[in-house]
Amino acid sequence: MLLSLWDIWKGERNSERDKGREKMAATMVETPPPQLITTIEWSMMDKSKFFPLYTLSSFTVRCALYPLTLVKTQIQVQRKKEAYKGVSDAISKIYASEGMSGLYRGFWLSSMKSFVAGGCASLVGQTVIVPFDVLSQHLMVLGLVKGSPDGVKNKKVNPLGLNLEQRMSKSALAREVAVRVYRLHGPLGYYRGYAASLAAYLLRISPSWISHLFVQCVAGTLGGFTTTILTNPLDIVRARLQVEGVGSMRQVFNELWKEEGFFGLYAKGLSARLVQSACFSFSIILGYESIKRVSVSDEFRTRVRW
Known part of the structure; x- marks a missing residue:
């Protein structure tokens, strides 16, 4: 009788130990080590x-x-x-x-050349790019305007007040955006965000x-x-x-x-x-x-x- 009770108690202890090991193994599987960064x-x-x-x-x-x-x-x-x-x-x-x-x-002149040339290249590049960037971003948010119930009236996403119910070709829509930016802000409207764009470009390593x-x-x-x-x-x-x-x-x-x-x-x-x-x-x-x-x-x- 005593032997049978001992065997039952021992079996219960072993089963509890096995369950504990299974839980530990499950925890180890659920929390893998952090992935290494190669890039x-x-x-x-x-x-x-x-x-x-x-x-x-x-x-x-x-x-x-x-x-x-x-x-x-x-x-x-x-x-x-x-x-x-x-x-x-x-x-x-x-x-x-x-x-x-x-x-x-001539070393210092050569170094100055690289510094000035890099700065001028960034300046000229952004002077050409930013107007296109302004127009393209106005066109990009048109999807947000269409998807929002009051998007057409919302001046934050549709500051130009474009009428999206009117059907226009892509080129006509781009022309309309350019005209409205000029009417609303003048020539400087094409260079809104110029300083931020220039700073981001100069600091970016890409x-x-x-x-x-x-x-x-x-x-x-x-x-x-x-x-x-x-x-x-x-x-x-x-x-x-x-x-x-x-x-x-x-x-x-x-x-x-x-x-x-x-x-x-x-x-x-x-x-x-x-x-x-x-x-x-x-x-x-x-x-x-x-x-x-x-x-x-x-x-x-x-x-x-x-």
Whole structure:
């Protein structure tokens, strides 16, 4: 009798233990570990870290590679090999005669050029884009106007007071929106939100990188190689026209062809340009991806995969 009671009690204990294990297993299945992040989005980053680090990274890369740009220009402008035989010969001779400052001649002007050009490009781009953006967004919210019972009368979603019951073609509707914006706000109506749009564009970093850092760096480098090789003759002509200031593109091309031949037209300064392009592409992409991971917000930091 005692043995049978013992067996019953032991069986109940074992069944309770098994139920507890099943509950634990179910809980583990229901709450999977947080998924790793392989692509860091713009919203996941701490901008106060990202902008200073990215600016410092870009400036450092430009500082390191500027001597190659200077050497490339001098080799492209020289006649045949009257001054330098190659990249290493040019660097050693410039350093011996002028010191380190000789390798950075014109550096600050070049840096200012990039800063001003980038700002002007953004300014001009947004000046063209914003009017179209204003009109397109008025057209976008027409669906919201139609879907709302009092949408036509609601000035927040239909500030132009468009009559949607009247049938119009797409081009006629776009023309009507443009006319009404002008009547309501004047020419400045096409530039409403211009400052916000410009600020967003200047601060936005929107390249679409693929997942793996090594592939990104290699792809960027190979892309730089291809572009550099194809455009080198044009770069030589540009350098000579800007320095010498005489003749036309055709005259400089003909002169180069007579002096250097096909090989000289493509190879003059090419090695310096290839090294500079490869290092620049590799360093910028590597720096950008690394800075993204360093600048990620604390809430996502444990889920970021290096």
